[in-house]
Amino acid sequence: MLCLPPSSATLTDGATLLIDGEWSSADHTFNRFDPSVAHKIVGTFASATAGHVSRAYEAAAGAQIGWSHAPAVQRANILRHAADLLEMRIEKGARRLTADTGKAIRAARAEILHSAALLRYFAGELLQPSGEFYPSADTRTAVLTVEVPVGIVCVVTPWSFPFALPTSKLAPAIGFGNTVVWKPAQAASGSAVFLTETLIEAGLPSGVLNLVTGDGRSLSTSLTGDFRLTALSFTGSRDVGLGLRKGVADRNIRVEVGGAEKSPAVVLADADLEDAAAQIVRGAMLTSGTRCAAVNHVYVQHRVMAEFSSLLRERVSRLVVGDPYDETTDTGPISVDQRATVAEVLEHAHDEGAHVIFGGMDNQGGCSMKPTATTGVAASRHLLREEIFGPVFVLTEVEDFEVALAGTNGTRFGPGAGLFTSDIAIAMKFARRSNSGVVHINHGAASDEPGAPLDAFEVPGSMCRGQGKAARAFFTTAKTVYLRTPN
Structure with missing residues (x-):
């Protein structure tokens, strides 16, 4: 039997901010309603401020070095455990998803299972060989590359697929050793709390994943303007994505922007x-x-x-x-x-x-x-x-x-x-x-193979490529090492 914190069990106290491993509320909250019964409140959520976002980045920065040095096997085991927990809690998760989006319950279950598949795929991807070895003119020198995390990632996700889309970003971001500040769409806040608590219960250390709920328009500047940010991964409205990209255009920030599309x-x-x-x-x-x-x-x-x-x-x-x-x-x-x-x-x-x-x-x-x-x-x-x-x-x-x-x-x-x-x-x-x-x-529009890359060419100036090995390329960077043996 899994014991869930009050925020996940009832969503009535507004304690939906996770910063440095602690759940908290805010001075202002907002309610979300079940699309199938418009007057039915399904949750009360904290409206984060710029101060909360700054604290989230501070927590992510504090956890980043330790998490990046954690063995890949440890990080992979956490992702696998999270997949197991999602499957164990599939009925609760599916009902939470349906309450957020109105998605039919069978489709909601399918999305939960797809999220579990993504977690397992990236758990396996973490243990694949990486890096390259180059010949050197000096017989006493070896030249090689090693993959390292990009650092602190801001993840911004839409309401349409409130489990699968965030998982496709969070799993590789966290798995490859980065720490994350995650801002979900307001309409997906309940699912975001559920997924976050699942990852924490799976063993994710404090500060590795930080969740801020609230209005994206009021938080966009603080999300993109923090000096500790090193990468931004966004899916949602094309215009919002372009706005976020402009917010980091004057810095060397890695950007992945995928718009809502026809x-x-x-x-x-x-x-x-x-x-x-x-x-x-x-x-x-x-x-x-x-x-x-x-x-x-x-x-x-x-x-x-x-x-x-x-x-x-x-x-x-x-x-x-x-x-x-x-x-x-x-x-x-x-x-x-x-x-x-x-x-x-x-x-x-x-x-x-x-x-x-x-x-x-x-x-x-x-x-x-x-x-x-x-x-x-x-x-x-x-x-x-x-x-x-x-x-x-x-x-x-x-x-x-x-x-x-x-x-x-x-x-x-x-x-x-x-x-x-x-x-x-x-x-x-x-x-x-x-x-x-x-x-x-001769195939429907579902692109749901975890190992296959997803490309979008419509947003200039961003790496619109996710899932599969493309996610490894985005959430890591190659460091070149010259290793010379002493005399």
């Missing part, structure tokens, strides 16, 4: 249309459209547009939309704030000529939203240009592959792009010419 897909006439419809509905709808790489725009070759639209409608009609805690539900509600944003975007799109072919806003209470598809949006600035974190996608009819490719490359968002075709030559052409960092061929 992910286009192309369906050609030679594709298996039934399979394409199934994959696109899965990629666009099963997380209520809140996956950062969710399919938002589908280019369909004109001669199969009618057939494909019909298949999509039929697939969507099978989805159960409703109570996210019900085991039969496929698509739950989205957050209170995001539902308002999606409604505004759809309203603008309607004014600009967009036509809803199925779905639309559900006004029967809570934050439910029917899976929605639109057409006729060639002139719609909002639907084609704005980030839509909701179960909405646009269908656009195109003449051929070249027109579709130009469309997918014309968006500024999206690490992922998909193509459905039976022509391997066209598939390889798409893979080479797509501007996206991840290409899906």
Whole structure:
């Protein structure tokens, strides 16, 4: 039986700041509400100040040397233990995740398991060979490189995947010997407390991970401006990410910025249309459209547009939309704030000529939203240009592959792009010419293999590359050593 501190068990006392191993509250707090029952408070959280952030960096600096010298085996064991704990507590964790985001409970469990898989992957990655050996003209001198941590990392994460996305950053950051100041999205604060306590319970020493909850806009300057910061890892709104990057532009800070994106897909006439419809509905709808790489725009070759639209409608009609805690539900509600944003975007799109072919806003209470598809949006600035974190996608009819490719490359968002075709030559052409960092061929938009890198090319001046060995490259730096034997 695991004994959880009061802050995690009830989330009623506002003690959601973890600084140097101690939980504390703040002078001001904020409440979060269950998206499925808008008036139900699911937690009270501390609103951190610049002073709290400074203390968090001080704690991270104090713990950094000792943690960086800890054996890799010790750090790997902590990550493995945390994975075990997540799996043991999967039901509590999944309900916390659903209360934060409205994600259907089955999808919430799947995310917890993916977080555990990430922890185990990086536990294994820590023990892989590293460094290089170089020949020297001096027979008494050896030249080698060793990997060392970059130092103190600021991690800023969104609400959409409140366990998996933070884990994909925290596991390698901590595992490779760095210390962390973590600022989660306000809407994901409950999940952040849960994940933090899991890592602490797994044996993470005080000061290695420091959690600050609160409003990101009021904390951005203190998060990026601290002199002890050496690396910044962010996923979320593209504009927010660019703002954070500007905040460290005058210093030698390593930056990874991944924006919330649109992910286009192309369906050609030679594709298996039934399979394409199934994959696109899965990629666009099963997380209520809140996956950062969710399919938002589908280019369909004109001669199969009618057939494909019909298949999509039929697939969507099978989805159960409703109570996210019900085991039969496929698509739950989205957050209170995001539902308002999606409604505004759809309203603008309607004014600009967009036509809803199925779905639309559900006004029967809570934050439910029917899976929605639109057409006729060639002139719609909002639907084609704005980030839509909701179960909405646009269908656009195109003449051929070249027109579709130009469309997918014309968006500024999206690490992922998909193509459905039976022509391997066209598939390889798409893979080479797509501007996206991840290409899906006859495959949904999920990029969930822990060892595979995730690339995003849309944010200039940052290393938008995470997971797998790419995470090792970001969270460590190579030090060159000349080792000469004495006379």
